[in-house]
Amino acid sequence: MTLAGEYELSGKLSADDLVEQYAPLVKKVALHLLARLPDGTELDDLIQVGLIALLEAARNYSPAKGASFETYARIRLRGAMLDEVRSTDWAPRSVYKKQRDLVAATQAVENRTGYEATAGEVAEELGVGLDEYHDILADASTAKFFSLNQMMDDTEFDPETPAGQRQNPTSQLQQSEFFASVAKAIQELPEREALVMSLYYVEELNLKEVGAVLGVSESRVSQIHSQAVVRLRARLGAEWGMTDVDE
Secondary structure, eight states, X not given: OOHHHHHHHHSOXXXXXXXXXXXXXXXXXXXXXXXXXOXXXXXXXXXXXXXXXXXXXXXXXXXXXXXXXXXXXXXXXXXXXXXXXXXXXXXXXXXXXXXXXXXXXHHHHHHHHSSOOOHHHHHHHHTOOHHHHHHHHHHHHHSTTOSHHHHHGGGSOOTTSOHHHHTOHHHHHHHXXXXXXXXXXXXXXXXXXXXXXXXXXXXXXXXXXXXXXXXXXXXXXXXXXXXXXXXXXXXXXXXXXXSSOOO
16 A cells, blocks of 8 residues: 555554655646746756645645645645646736637637638737747746646636535536636537646646657647647637636
8 A cells, every 4th residue: 555545544654754745746747837838948947846745645645635645745736836836837918818819719710610720710810920920929828837738727626625615506506617718618619739738737838749659749739739628718718707818
């Protein structure tokens, strides 16, 4: 039985034991986040923040929270790392306005045509050239944490939420409907975009590994990923309020 399993049964293992066993999880989470965070983000900084978060998670964890220690720790690690990055966010307001415009333009094209918006169509809707369109996409992939995870932050299961609130039938139904909508929207993405999302978020490959699978560069994978997130925001925005990009 693992230390975490013993902990769940007895609740008596020390925090140091859990930190020692799950220390590799810190680097794994950090590496997975690093590829989609702003340029200049340091792996060592993420790991340092993650180790502190892991220790706090080990001290505060209780099986009564309704999740395994690994699930609980993973959420705490990711949250701490993102908080650190967001506290030093470099992007000006103009970047986020362009991102909102990008989502709105994609939504307008697809609503008007009934088909998947191409890069050229979205660029034309924005009144910019393809080069500028790709620059906006590049900003979208680096400013803050413009990703599927950001879209889902407000509804993601949190083991610290009181059990009574987690078990509320209305909340559970809304959350289930939300995840079903996201899953359906991903399935309806263009084939390559759907594959990138699956490899990145389900298989947890990094951008370089996804590029190796697809036979394209890491920068091209980043571009495809950003296009997919923009399209998801455009398609889910009206129903779930995802059109806006946080400022």
